[in-house]
């Protein structure tokens with residue numbers, strides 16, 4: 025079997041695990057919980073195999089074109105962390121790893137219902153966006169150990185932030201009491217927008233089948249729905265989107281009932297949110313900002329240039345710095361900081377995807 | 393001032409009896425407030441930090457949407473999409489006034505950054521005495537009821553004597569590097585210790601590193617420069633350029649021996665951009681290095697980065713060929729267009745008749761053509777001639793050496809078309825980089841201290857009750873309660889293990 029088939033297996037496993045976790049959340053049958061965990065572990069193992077196989081493949085590719093390169097250098101240059109596809113896959117891998125650690129250490133399974141969707145959504149994004157899965161040769165600017173550590177640490181940080189996002193949303197769901205509270209409206213919109221974008225990308229994918237998948241997201245992102253050239257289609261999309269958000273808002277309190285019936289407390293979710301940010305923040309500071317700056321300085325003689333990618337990672341970092349300081353402020357516990365944790369991860373997504381996919385469409389920024 | 397008190401009850405782990413004295417100190421200095429105090433308190437508050445950081449984060453977004461430092465036309469075109477053609481120039485002018493076209497250097501953005509620094513400095517000075525007091529506070533034994541109220545507690549009863557238990561607990565504490573102090577009463581005593589009290593200063597370390605980064609950036613902007621230099625192969629220069637025609641002297645000479653792009657096998661994806669640079673200082677060659685994209689050359693604080701390359705217009709260079717007769721070592725020849733070379737050991741001569749920087753074959757017609765004007769796939773056409781008669785004519789490709797294998801076993805390799813390319817160097821000096829790197833290390837250390845270490849305190853009360861010894865161990869930690877809990881478990885497990893061992897003897 026190839027690394028791609030192991031990867032597909034892991035994707036299906038996470039999707040299945042997501043469904044089982046959600047049923048576990050709703051029905052509270054212990055057997056379901058055990059099944060969900062087993063399926064997740066199975067997916068994790070198979071993704072690990074896929075990861076190692078891909079590494080081996082690109083190792084042979086690299087040594088094929090640079091026979092003089094030393095073993096360690098070749099190993100580092102061929103680490104499968106070199107493009108959008110590979111880094112997203114690695115993100116999912118870390119996310120599941122952290123989730124499993126939390127599940128075994130804190131003995132809470134419920135969080136799985138919030139984290140496996142993030143993993144499954146990312147994998148769905150990879151497939152729907154047609155992100156290139158080819159092993160690509162490494163262009164000169166990317167041949168740097170600093171870059172490798174930059175990506176590695178950033179994504180470790182991102183996955184910790186992903187966990188804080190899951191816990192933060194769960195925390196908000198638990199804390200909000202009524203439908204007219206701002207935090208309630210906030211989380212129903214965030215969850216709604218996430219789902220809508222994913223569905224819209226699915227529609228892009230189905231309607232522009234045959235277009236080169238590489239180009240799909242750059243040129244056709246939401247073009248068959250919200251950004252359609254036909255005003256009618258666009259209008260219908262917006263109406264459908266608003267209805268979907270309305271429905272989530274209308275029935276979202278049900279989720280709170282389910283969550284409250286479990287033996288997790290809001291404090292525990294708050295602690296998980298904080299703990300994962302406390303792990304993610306130093307990793308991201310070191311990897312995202314420091315290693316990134318060192319790499320940029322070696323490659324271009326400029327450790328900071330305010331380019332959109334750099335600026336957005338600074339914004340992400342500042343939002344999490346805000347979160348850390350906000351916890352010391354009177355009245356800023358609970359909902360307000362949970363909102364910051366959620367906003368933080370939205371900026372993470374924007375830093376990683378939005379800058380390349382949306383801002384680069386505005387002008388001619390390269391894919392930095 | 394609210395937030396200062398808050399920070400203590402937010403972290404219940406901190407609420408050991410000793411912290412209370414520090415919070416009292418906080419409320420004392422609140423008694424009289426003059427205007428200067430008010431300003432000071434404003435500049436020291438975390439609330440200001442929150443609003444400043446939020447403002448920096450939000451305004452930064454503008455500069456990622458509006459293209460920075462670019463031709464006005466680009467942004468007017470972009471604004472026309474948002475505001476319509478009519479309004480675009482007006483909007484552009486308003487945005488220009490607001491500094492949005494170069495916003496990270498605009499007065500208001502720089503002011504926000506400076507405000508953050510002042511906030512950080514004042515806040516640190518303001519808090520330092522209190523934090524220091526907290527750090528320096530001597531550890532005291534714990535009252536019974538306070539011990540009961542500790543967030544983390546373990547209890548155990550063993551059959552042994554007070555002095556044996558005391559020795560063993562104290563041993564196992566020191567094996568975990570808790571230096572134990574003792575206080576004793578009748579029938580009971582207490583061992584107490586702490587570890588990592590300086591980790592409470594971790595966030596200061598982080599904040600200091602931030603200030604250093606700002607200083608480093610200012611030093612770089614003030615005393616450094618960023619220029620460029622395009623050097624043709626074989627050329628040299630003792631200046632670099634900043635902006636349009638502005639020169640900056642280098643006080644040594646830099647020479648480019650050659651420039652080369654290497655491609656991946658069978659693809660036009662570049663694998664390496666390389667130039668060989670030589671530094672000549674005081675008339676002597678002092679340094680020679682092949683630079684690549686991630687591997688620059690630094691001499692006397694000035695760094696040369698490989699940043700671009702290109703072809704010189706209408707230049708004639710030298711074809712570097714390696715010509716080898718059958719079974720013999722090759723010899724390098726440097727030839728001009730139209731020059732002729734001999735293949736040793738044969739009567740064959742070759743003449744250079746054509747050159748293409750990027751030779752491709754049309755997949756449909758099979759015709760050869762030049763598909764780019766940079767040297768992606770350089771090829772030289774050679775007309776061969778044996779005993780005065782034209783024989784073969786063929787293209788030899790630099791990236792495909794087998795194209796130079798002749799039917800009679802001789803080999804001609806096309807090594808380079810030298811002198812037609814230039815290397816584009818970025819030349820810069822940034823005396824602030826050292827400071828930035830130092831600050832990065834300090835920040836990493838500070839973050840580690842803040843998030844992965846904690847100030848842990850433990851108290852172990854040992855009391856004799858009816859022939860048995862009761863042990864109550866409790867502790868508090870500024871962070872990471874789990875690790876404290878594990879420490880307590882280890883202390884007790886180790887002690888009880890050796891107590892059992894002793895009583896068996």
Ligand code: HEM
Nearest residue numbers: 345348349352399436437438441508511512515595598842
């Ligand atoms: C981007 C800028 C900043 C960064 C990255 C930063 C970073 C940090 C970090 C990592 C912590 C430790 C948080 C924790 O223990 O969970 C911290 C704590 C703190 N920071 Fe900042 N900081 C920044 C700006 C500021 C500013 C401008 C102030 C000025 C008031 C400030 C005041 C504080 C205070 C009072 C604490 C809490 C100390 C305590 O534990 O009681 N910070 N900061």
